[in-house]
Amino acid sequence: MEREEKLYTTLADYVYDELLHRILTRQIKPGERLAEVDVAVSLGVSRTPVREALRRLASQGLLEIAPNIGARLVSPTRKDVEDAFAVRGALESIAVKLAIENIDATDLDELEDAIKREERALQREDFEEYLEVNEDFHRIIAQLSGNRVLEDFIKNCIARVSIYTVFCKSSINEVARMSLVEHKKIFDSIKEKDIARAERAMEEHMINTLNSLLSCGEKTV
Helix, strand or coil, X not given: CCCCCCCCCCHHHHHHHHHHHHHHCCCCCCCCEECHHHHHHHHCCCHHHHHHHHHHHHHCCCEEEECCCEEEECCCCHHHHHHHXXXXXXXXXXXXXXXXXXXXXXXXXXXXXXXXXXXXXXXXXXXXXXXXXXXXXXXXXXXXXXXXXXHHHHHHHHHHHHHHHHHCCXXXXXXXXXXXXXXXHHHHHHHCCCHHHHHHHHHHHHHHHHHHHHHHHHHHC
């Protein structure tokens, strides 16, 4: 599948997008080192935007940067994944409760649109687009919580957790399709303003996603 051409504001944005694409398409392997000079040469840019892009990826939990060693793609352990989901699950349960208290018709339309975009991405088998819209669904709920601190923590967790799907040895399709069904259940409970049901649906979604990733990750996690 050919990638759509994009316009970038800065070279760092371009480098970031290219590296993220390589990570998501598994061209870069867990634990693999990313040397600034090699990346700069391969993308035809200087080392400055490369350095900035690597720091951005590291802030999202995708890379580890160590003095005198450089950047490496993370290689998460089973406990890393379990810990990330434990934190994210607790935070998102709080967020969905607060979102129901704040949500209006326009917000519901935005959530429903995210689900429709997720369906289209799965139909096209566009993994990168799927990850983006999947995250959008959760970001919208976090934003609707009205708690900026909670929103920031959830966004950080989302970035860390999403990358673990890249390390699945088997196809991500089954995990993605299950996630879509569960997103619809969460949306329905939010629409009905059923807090208890929404919290249960979100908790089940986190548990099922974690179990799916652990079962498909084999040696990686």
